[in-house]
Amino acid sequence: MEKNLVENTPGLTEQRNDDSFENIWQELKWRGLVQVSTDETALEEALAGETLTYYCGFDPTAASLHLGHLVQLLTMRRIQLAGHKPLALVGGSTGLIGDPRASGERVLNTPETVAGWVQSIQDQVRPYISFEGENAARMVNNLDWTQGISAIEFLRDIGRYFRVGTMIKKDLVAKRLSSEEGLSYTEFSYQILQGLDYLQLYREYDCTLQFGGSDQWGNITSGTELVRRVENAHVHALGTPLITNSDGTKLGKSEGNAIWIDAELCSPYTFYQYWLNQADADVIDRLKVFTFRSREEIEALAREVEERPFARQAQKALAWDVTTLVHGEETTRKVIAASEALFGKGEISEIDEPTLRGASAELPVAELPAESATVVEALVATGLVGSKSEARRAVKDGGAYVNNTKVDDGEVPVSSGEWLFGQYLVLRRGKKNLAIVRSGGD
Template identity: 60%
Template sequence: MTDVLDELHWRGLVAQTTDEAALRTALSEGPVAYYVGFDPTAPSLHIGNLVQILTARRLQDAGNTPYLLVGGATGLIGDPRDSGERTLNSPEVVASWVSRIRAQIEPFLVFDGDNAATMVNNLDWTSPMSAIEFLRDVGKYFRMGTMLSKEIVARRLNSEEGISYTEFSYQVLQGMDFRELNHRHGITLQIGGSDQWGNLLSGVELIRKAEGVTAHALTTPLITKADGTKFGKSEGGSVWLDPEMTSPYAFYQFWLNQADADVVNYLKVFTFRGREEIEALEAEVAQRPFAREAQKALAGDVTTLVHGEAATRAVIEASQALFGRGELTGLDERTLAGAVAELPKVTAKAGDLVTDLLAGSGIVASKTEARRAVKEGGAYVNNVKVTAEDAVLSTEDLLHGRFAVLRRGKKTLAVAAAE
């Protein structure tokens, strides 16, 4: 248990702590009961949330006891954002998202044994409370000066949008959660992202003032790219854990495409590989960057963690098949759909000239160029070489009745999709 804090430091997962020496002592005397919260402000978690989930798992593996809070109450309000007021979702929508997010978190933790994980919902203790009880029993411990000095609150107050009392009150609700969990389960540590530091301190201070008990907070840093830009976005927006919102293929490709300058840090944060393995992959990056062994390890590990081994095998096979190193016909419809989702697209039907489709997709400049590609042996449909300039797309070419993969040369791809 005493090594877990050192492990978190090595992985770059410690941004702030309330009192590191005291926390180290508590962990050495453990087990420590701790919690991390997730608000259902969308139907799925995204890869940024993985930082907290995997940090919670590392602490559990070290013998400590995790509680995972999905905020059925705080999700009705939402944490203040830089970009103005959130849209408030209905209680029915938030409740459905609570269920979805709980199901996403559960596979990452262990829910039996001596330090079994527990799922909790802050709606259970917030909903029965009256406004008067909230103001008298909780609000009296919060000072306006402290609340106004919170970084996000100060920014919003100085913006054109300002901040509503609803979002301003979020920090009180989160502080109340920590106090309630301390009462119910003896929880003395909250973890979260560094952008949540002010909210975490609200709970630590509330427990100190109201209960006279010492509690701890630990935040992880905002994950960025080596150039300082934001991590976690693809061309299509956020990278979600829900396979319907980000396909396993797109998920795998996101990790595979990480830069050499970033991949070692991401291996530390997002995988359970040990120090020796990561250092060996770091050496591979330095000596043979073209092999992209570290990126392959990262993509394989994280995709397996989120989507399972079978999905990872399927996307690797799809990646190989797209470029002629496997059978496209063997791919299931969902995997194939994910694999071609980001390719240039042309609408097609059986009987269309392949040269027209090649030109229409944009992978050649013109129909003349398409005919030249066929003549030179560089045009393919589903990895089968096209040998005739008047070849047409057949019904059998439309895999699953929907897609035909067009290729020019070795690497230029498009998809012909049925109307």
């Protein structure tokens, strides 16, 4: 790897915004982080002025955050680096309800489950923003100010400021109302709860900016409107664009393809490979959103993509930066070493079990009995070849490997000592076709 282009990920204390921009608003726009906002001129002036307090909310509807949340965490950090104070809201009450989804009604989780997820997500949020210094972050939980409100108080003191005509025009609400399933009053009320959050944080912390994904824009503006109606004050809002796959589907857990930041739900190996496999057309935009690299560095990587796309320097830089940010430098180095070893450029025996287990999730896998499995059987079982005769030819031609060692006899059972951690074989056909064999079966 070329260190000046790849291994250049600053830790929390070294992170900085790019001083080639006039202000943080201009940098956010250049990075593609502004999809929609309230008055742009007023918001730019506020961010370029004296310290303001802002917040972003994370609902505990799962045990982990994913890449959509990572966009918000890094945006929080960028605005904090510009001198402003973040409030990280983990929604102990809104998590009990869940915002309306386009795909149908949410399953309501128990209070005990949600409370556990609140703690888990708070722990995940903490490493991304600083809780020290003059503009130290503060963690808040909306259950603190909602659990004591009676239904009558909620309807009289908060509900009276909302107009049903406006509420049903919100994009997701309108979509669900016109669907066959419809929309429950529970989910319909979510925007009132989120609006209450902004009002509470405005009153308690003088919070004047909320941001989140643009799909939350209807809920976000419920808050700006509530503050205006109750306090006769104008506050700001910002919606970041949604990160999508090349086919346009949202990268989020509701789509079934989430890239989680919890290593137990998405292994660091899988995480690294996701970024390494970004398309040339997407990688520069991803560098802008998910890394702290400067405009100059990113433009240099853009030239690499144009002039030497085969080197994949931009993808390597992106994968290094984001994996290091989320999982740490030591883990990232292990993942890179494992990736190289799997393809014959290192010692497979040096891969630790968690990394090998993560790699196995990305490769074809077959289970065979450890006592009798042969390489010919393994090649067929994993789909690396179509038949036993083809497997025998691969061995004869010197193109079959077990744990990077060339196989001379494909009909002899693999020895017990070759099973990594007593249960894995790394099978390779040729230079690039990999599979994993796990001990098991009959």
